Amino acid sequence: MAKKPRPEESSEDEVFHVEVITKARVNDDREWEYYVKWAGYESDADSWEPSENVHSCDRLLRSFWTHVGTDNEDYDPGYVVEAEPSWIAREREFFAKRIKSQTQEKEKERTRRRNKHLAFQITSADAKPTKATKRNQMQQLKEFVETINSGVRRTHLVERLAEFNLV
The missing domain is CATH 2.40.50.40 (OB fold (Dihydrolipoamide Acetyltransferase, E2P))
Structure with missing residues (x-):
């Protein structure tokens, strides 16, 4: 049409x-x-x-x-x-x-609306992690738990904690 x-x-x-x-x-x-x-x-x-x-x-x-x-x-x-x-x-x-002041205010408002829309797009895109990311995080957590439960020496444990930014 x-x-x-x-x-x-x-x-x-x-x-x-x-x-x-x-x-x-x-x-x-x-x-x-x-x-x-x-x-x-x-x-x-x-x-x-x-x-x-x-x-x-x-x-x-x-x-x-x-x-x-x-x-x-x-x-x-x-x-x-x-x-x-x-x-x-x-x-x-x-x-x-x-007139200059009014024009600047209109431009600021347009920019604000544009940026708000852009921020919404970025947030929406980043809001839901992918399944692969979740799977990877879960795998890292399992490995960490196994490391703790296996009784490895303390320095190795600290190294593993550092990998996960937990130290």
């Missing part, structure tokens, strides 16, 4: 990451829109987004408004506030560190 082809993901399922918000403006409905720099895209992909599209960026939004000043007035449509380049650079650096 042939495998079914994977359905292509729709653009609705695709997740985009906000790298930084550089500006905010008041739209015709007197609501704020944000000019977003998207992670992994060039500046020609930057876009104005309604607040509901960036609502999950709480820390970034708080930082932006702290930097440019709190929105405590009614502004006319078209009013724009811009972040300073130094603030934008700090936020981009923060984002890069956070």
Whole structure:
């Protein structure tokens, strides 16, 4: 039976990451829109987004408004506030560190799972000794018991014990 082809993901399922918000403006409905720099895209992909599209960026939004000043007035449509380049650079650096940290954590988790699986394989392979190993151990034990019971001299007995790592 042939495998079914994977359905292509729709653009609705695709997740985009906000790298930084550089500006905010008041739209015709007197609501704020944000000019977003998207992670992994060039500046020609930057876009104005309604607040509901960036609502999950709480820390970034708080930082932006702290930097440019709190929105405590009614502004006319078209009013724009811009972040300073130094603030934008700090936020981009923060984002890069956070993404790097998340990537490292994901890699650690993958490695942990891989190693756990590998350890399980090694343990499983080593868990049951073979019949030949058991037979060999039993034969050595019988020989040792015979040696003890035969009344051999003591030095020979010590040598035999050493063979079995019992001394």
